Amino acid sequence: MQFKEVYLSRRSIRRYKDKEVPLETIAEIIDLASYAPSSGNIQNWRLVVVTSTETKHELMESCLNQGWMMEAPVFIVVCNDYEKVKEHYGKLGKLYSIQNCSNIAFGLTLVAKEHGLGSCWVGAFDEEAVRRILKIPDNMDPEIIITLGYAEEIKxxxxxxxxxxxxxxxxxxxxxxxxxxxxxxxxxxxxxxxxx
Ligand SMILES: Cc1cc2nc3c(=O)[nH]c(=O)nc-3n(C[C@H](O)[C@H](O)[C@H](O)COP(=O)(O)O)c2cc1C
Incomplete structure (x- = not known):
């Protein structure tokens, strides 16, 4: 696909086929998306890939019970390892650290599309619940959940x-x-x- 087509055809996909995404494909998507820009190239994003149905279910409940999420075979939880960015940029650090996470998250959605996959950005969640479910350390924040899978809807x-x-x-x-x-x-x- 041409870049323009990838960009315009990326949509928030909330209906997915019951089909696994190979781990190699997820790895390649993450590898490409990690070329997103970040302040000072600090790359403070950390990703938790979730395919376990039980864990996805717990996460879905922590996302205001957005039941549609369970159709997606993969969740990628983008976490913010903000300390180094704060050290470098002081007051602006927290903002930059979130912007950096947004960059890789959007990258994930575009690269996923280019690999024939649908995705949806999920921002509505209980941060503390996500932290507990995934055992995320106290010194980083879950920022964004990206659902991933083969689209069952055309938009x-x-x-x-x-x-x-x-x-x-x-x-x-x-x-x-x-x-x-x-x-x-x-x-x-x-x-x-x-x-x-
Ligand atoms: C910061 C942010 C938070 C979002 N949170 C949710 C969410 O919790 N649930 C959801 O279904 N979509 C969520 N979305 C997806 C938006 O609803 C979607 O991007 C918007 O309606 C535009 O549609 P499109 O992505 O298909 O172009 C979120 C998007 C962003 C950027």
């Missing part, structure tokens, strides 16, 4: 605010940037829904 690219709404040119409030018409973009998306 077209989701709609986004138009670039003209989210962008200013040279100074706040100036809308003179020459974006293409949004209608053209909508027509293109509707005409060409992406496959799984």
């Amino acid at each position: 077209s690219p989701s709609l986004r605010d138009i670039p003209n709404y989210i962008t200013f040119f040279n100074y706040w409030g100036n809308k003179t940037f020459p974006f293409k018409s949004h209608i053209g973009r909508l027509k293109q998306i509707i005409k060409r829904p992406f496959k799984k």
Whole structure:
């Protein structure tokens, strides 16, 4: 797939096939995603890959009981080993450490898509429960759970605010940037829904 197609066709997948993902595939996805940028290249992300049904069930309960998660054969819990980032960047360290974790998490979703897998970012969870279930040490935080598996649903690219709404040119409030018409973009998306 071309990068543009991977990027546009990545969607939050909440329905998965009952099919295991080979550990080699998970390893390759993690390896590629780890090329995400991080402040000072500190790479403070730590990942817990979960395939055990019992552990997934406990995690799902800690995610406000989002039952759909159980369809996913794999969870990847992105943890934040923030201490070194805080040492380096002081007040900004905590923010950077979370931004770094977000980078690898988004990378995981894109690389997964490129490998023919669906994923969903899960941010709604009880941090202390996740910490207890996975025995995560006190000096790091679970930040994000990524569900992973073969998609059982087909989704077209989701709609986004138009670039003209989210962008200013040279100074706040100036809308003179020459974006293409949004209608053209909508027509293109509707005409060409992406496959799984
Ligand atoms: C910080 C964050 C937290 C999220 N938490 C959840 C979640 O707990 N459960 C869920 O089903 N989706 C969650 N999502 C997925 C969003 O709902 C989804 O990305 C958004 O609706 C856009 O849809 P798309 O990913 O298909 O483009 C989260 C996404 C982000 C970035």
